[in-house]
Amino acid sequence: MSFDHHQLKDALLGRLSSVGANEAWRELHAAGVTSLRIPEARGGLGLTFADAEPVLEALGELCLPTPFLETGIIAAGLLARSPTPEGDVLLEEMARAGAVVAVAGLESADHVSALPEGDGWRLRGEAKVVVDALAARTRLVAADAGVFLVDQGAVGLSMRPVATIDGRMAADVTFAGVEAGSPIAPAFDLALARDEAVAAICVEAAGLMRRLVRDTVGYAKQRRQFDQPLGAFQVVQHRLVDMNIQARRASAIARRAVMAIDGGLASRARMVSAAKVTICRAGRFVGQSAVQLHGGMGMTEELPIGRCFKRLTVIEGQLGGADHHLTRFSVTGAAA
Secondary structure, X not given: XXXXXXXXXXHHHHHHOOOOHHHHHHHHHHHOHHHOOOXXXXXXXXXXXXXXXXXXXXXXXXXXXXXXXHHHHHHHHHHHHOOOHHHHHHHHHHHHHOOOEEEEOOOOOOEEEEEEEOOEEEEEEEEEEEEOOOOOOEEEEEEOOEEEEEEOXXXXXXXXXXXXXXXXXXXXXXXXXXXXXXXXXXXXXXXHHHHHHHHHHHHHHHHHHHHHHHHHHHHHHHOEEOOEEXXXXXXXXXXXXXXHHHHHHHHHHHHXXXXXXXXXXXXXXXXXXXXXXXXXXXXXXXXXXXXXXXXXXXXXXXXXXXXXXXXXXXXXXXXXXXXXXXXXXHHHHHHO
């Protein structure tokens, strides 16, 4: 990470440390980072995926749920790589007003088909747990024929609200013959979009783990038992060391995954999947250990420990779990 990246992360940590989840997106937009990947011609900064790393790290360490992954990473990346008149208008709205875009159909369990009809297309299928689907005016829908733009009031679009365990609102979205225009991004671009999204949540998870280690070490120094600090017990010290090791492993491989995004398809896929498997395993160990060492306080709303643990649990299953990425790693290696 360059010096400028460190500066950006530190600035965001200072700016966002005292805001709640409801104000975080507005503050990110005011800081200009929501349009980090949007081309300069559309009012953005025109930076690369790797330049989003400090933003993701800061959001992880602060455990702030925002639409940055869906809007700032996935949607901005797809729209910027395949310019269209409709996509350019949406990019300008994202850069100017901080518009939120929901992304449906990227999960492996989702299936949305697109059939040509006249001058347009009809979308059919279902996408589960689409974050911000209720609040976003526009959705990007990943279908078998490409990526489509679908507005909130489209005929045939229905949504069932779902609350996620990490405190965000999502919806199960059904497409019953929804009319759509031409694809705004080709189907082959979805593999890159998924890998970018997986690498992004790996960076966020690494930040969450660093926060859990730091907070747990601080608690072990303050909490007293049998007239001595909890951290004075050797078994606790060993557990804290193991937590720190796992958090450092997560940070290292998350950075490798970000660096692999610009590489070849096979090497990118293997590194991203390796990172996701590592994140799943390390996140579970660090999260469970943090909650255990905090005792009942670890799951209260007053402490961020429980929120971090819940977010890590969501990330573990997001965009494919450990088993899915182990299989992908093996298949990609055999093909190579």
